[in-house]
């Protein structure tokens with residue numbers, strides 16, 4: 001298990017936990033990022049927000065938040 | 076409204092009332108427009124400033140009223156949009172809810188459906204974007220899914236209006252026989268259900284408990300710790316303490332037993348339910364691959380290329396706007412010149428009256444001075460609409476998040492800022508997408524520094540009058556840039572003093588790139604341009620007249636003007652008037668920043684609306700000259716001011732006193748007079764300090 005930001009770009013991982021505040025976790029869930037879902041990291045520079053693909057949609061997620069999304073790589 | 080509501084009962088042949096729900100970017104607006112056509116009405120929900128759109132259509136022998144709910148991902152209490160959406164469903168109890176779903180992104184979109192289902196209102200699902208879903212290789216067994224979810228499903232392609240007849244027919248069918256559209260609700264598993272049952276039991280035994288939209292929903296919301304529902308029940312329940320202690324015990328119990336927040340557990344079960352249904356009814360035949368969106372994103376969100384591309388886009392937007400606007404501006408100018416002449420011609424020479432002066436100088440001059448710039452503003456809104464509809468705007472916010480974060484703002488603050496180039500008022504309203512109050516207030520307070528369309532007339536007047544052609548575009552660009560830089564600095568200051576604390580995490584959907592359709596782009600453009608026009612139509616006419624009075628009365632005594640040539644006489648008259656006196660009074664202070672009493676007088680008028688500054692300058696300089704060949708305003712300005720002064724005037728107008736409407740909007744949106752007062756005083760002081768420095772240094776050089 002590791003933070004989303006540790007993934008290689010273009011690799012897939014399953015979300016295991018979202019350690020946001022209460023509001024943030026619920027909002028991410030509503031948008032389709034919740035434990036169990038498979039996400040693809042599309043872009044993750046050295047700083048700034050990352051781009052994540054989950055289901056059919058794509059999200060920009062701030063770095064601070066992305067670090068609190070724990071994932072497990074899948075192949 | 077209330078009469079309509081009564082006649083629209085579920086049994087009669089009266090009107091059918093439908094609420095339209097859906098995620099942002101699902102094509103909800105497109106469906107709404109396709110259903111209702113031009114018969115729409117836009118207003119606001121009382122209290123909160125969330126837009127309320129209503130429309131209607133006729134099908135068969137029935138009339139259907141449609142209310143468009145704000146686009147939301149869920150129905151929690153975390154944003155005003157979500158609260159409004161569920162309040163409408165609960166309080167107005169429509170005959171049915173039509174939920175627009177992006178079929179190419181089914182599971183995420185169905186999340187909202189599970190929550191709508193719990194409100195126990197008949198539900199129709201619209202699977203929009205079926206063309207995209209097909210292209211992505213999804214095969215959806217509609218009949219099976221409809222059976223599983225126990226709701227009718229209609230497939231549509233919104234922008235091609237496919238499936239609209241079927242949708243209308245389905246709405247009628249469900250209104251006639253709602254029993255077929257009672258959606259299945261999610262079973263939350265033994266642990267949660269047990270706690271829910273306990274809460275429901277207590278609610279049932281409590282006399283004050285509201286009956287809508289059902290005890291199960293209320294219990295679920297309490298378990299999710301929904302603040303709004305909790306507050307409401309606190310007021311209504313006979314013994315709230317008894318219920319709440321059970322809720323708290325249940326929450327603690329679940330957290331201990333399963334080790335997770337009940338909210339998260341509930342969300343898990345909803346997704347579990349959805350994914351179960353989708354596994355049965357949806358097949359994906361194509362593996363996901365690199366899409367065109369991927370490739371575009373690779374370039375435009377690139378760390379090196381992203382920012383230059385963004386700046387180039389912005390430059391193109393401004394450049395195109397001004398080039399294309401040139402011709403229509405000329406036509407408008409000519410039209411108003413003709414109107415002035417025609418109206419002035421009603422009075423035979425020598426019999427000019429106060430009424431003539433008011434009509435020609437006050438009304439026509441004032442309104443004309445503003446409407447001349449309408450083409451620029453419309454084109455700017457058009458450009459913004461294209462950026463939004465194509466999907467680039469969300470990327471811009473993404474790109475800007477890093478920068479915005481540095482100055483303590485949120486990537487999403489960027490969209491209000493961009494709208495601010497059109498008009499500060501809708502921009503302030505757009506700050507509602509910011510969930511954190513500190514983020515939101517900071518954005519609101521600095522927004523007036525983003526140069527709005529109404530200030531454009533001022534630059535468009537001064538820049539060509541004082542500066543050579545090749546310097547004009549860079550100078551205009553520069554003025555805008557100064558506003559942006561000041562906004563950034565001020566935001567940083569506010570975040571490190573008044574609004575210290577964390578910014579909310581940035582999470583934003585990046586919709587796929589789409590070719591914007593002409594129809595939706597024009598609709599978006601028109602909605603904003605109309606807001607601007609309404610302002611111009613009402614406030615500006617009224618103030619042009621009021622200012623005409625202020626600048627015409629009291630009249631100077633006869634002996635003061637005797638023997639002067641008409642221009643000197645006009646100037647004497649003006650300096651004798653109320654506005655002139657105020658201008659004179661402030662002149663000693665304003666001199667230091669390059670203003671004389673005339674420009675100061677015009678500034679006073681600009682509080683009503685920035686666009687009045689130009690109209691006002693026109694009046695200030697042209698009053699009493701109507702029977703002469705009046706010199707164009709630019710020439711008069713060139714004669715009276717230096718380029719440095721012109722620059723300082725523009726600078727002061729950029730920074731100082733936001734217009735009345737902005738102040739009022741800030742007040743409404745922030746819910747306190749403190750913030751607009753701070754905005755007003757703070758920005759005026761800032762304007763004075765900055766312009767003072769520029770003018771004094773400029774004089775030395």
Ligand SMILES: Nc1nc2c(ncn2[C@@H]2O[C@H](COP(=O)(O)OP(=O)(O)O)[C@@H](O)[C@H]2O)c(=O)[nH]1
Nearest residue numbers: 099100101102103104105203204232233234592
């Ligand atoms: N390909 C495709 N595009 C659509 C469909 N429906 C709407 N759109 C486009 O999707 C974009 C977003 O639609 P809009 O109605 O503004 O979405 P809203 O945010 O849900 O109101 C617009 O550019 C529409 O033209 C559809 O069925 N298929």
